[in-house]
Amino acid sequence: MLQQHKELGISEQIDYQKFYLDSVISNSVALSNLEPEPIAPEMVDKWSIKPSLAEKLVDILEFVADKDEFTTEQIVSHFGFNTTTAKRYLRQLTEFGYLEPHGGNKNRTYGNKK
DSSP states (O other): OHHHHHHHTHHHHSOHHHHHHHHHHHTOGGGTTOOOOOOOHHHHHHOOOOHHHHHHHHHHHHHHTTOSOEEHHHHHHHHOOOHHHHHHHHHHHHHTTSEEEESOSTTOEEEEOO
16 A cells, blocks of 8 residues: 555655554554544654554554553563563654553553543
8 A cells, every 4th residue: 555655646745654554553443443633743754654663553552452551561561572662652652642641751651542
């Protein structure tokens, strides 16, 4: 799909990377009730979403879909990411409007956006 959009020139008109993430999420049955907030234009350049990263983010969203609250440590344990990587993924999902952080940096938990 991404290659097709590039060939048609659509990738220059829209942020095809964000489009890919949204399409992967919208086609996931477990995540069908999530509705992200629009991304601020300044955030588009800040986060680079490649298809492989989009799939990891979707895996995280599927893992936490039925959880009220979860921690970075749970993501690290389940996926085998290092702590820095898990925090980066959670921060991206928060910035994109899929997750909501709770608490300070030391005791931070996350919940699904309602």
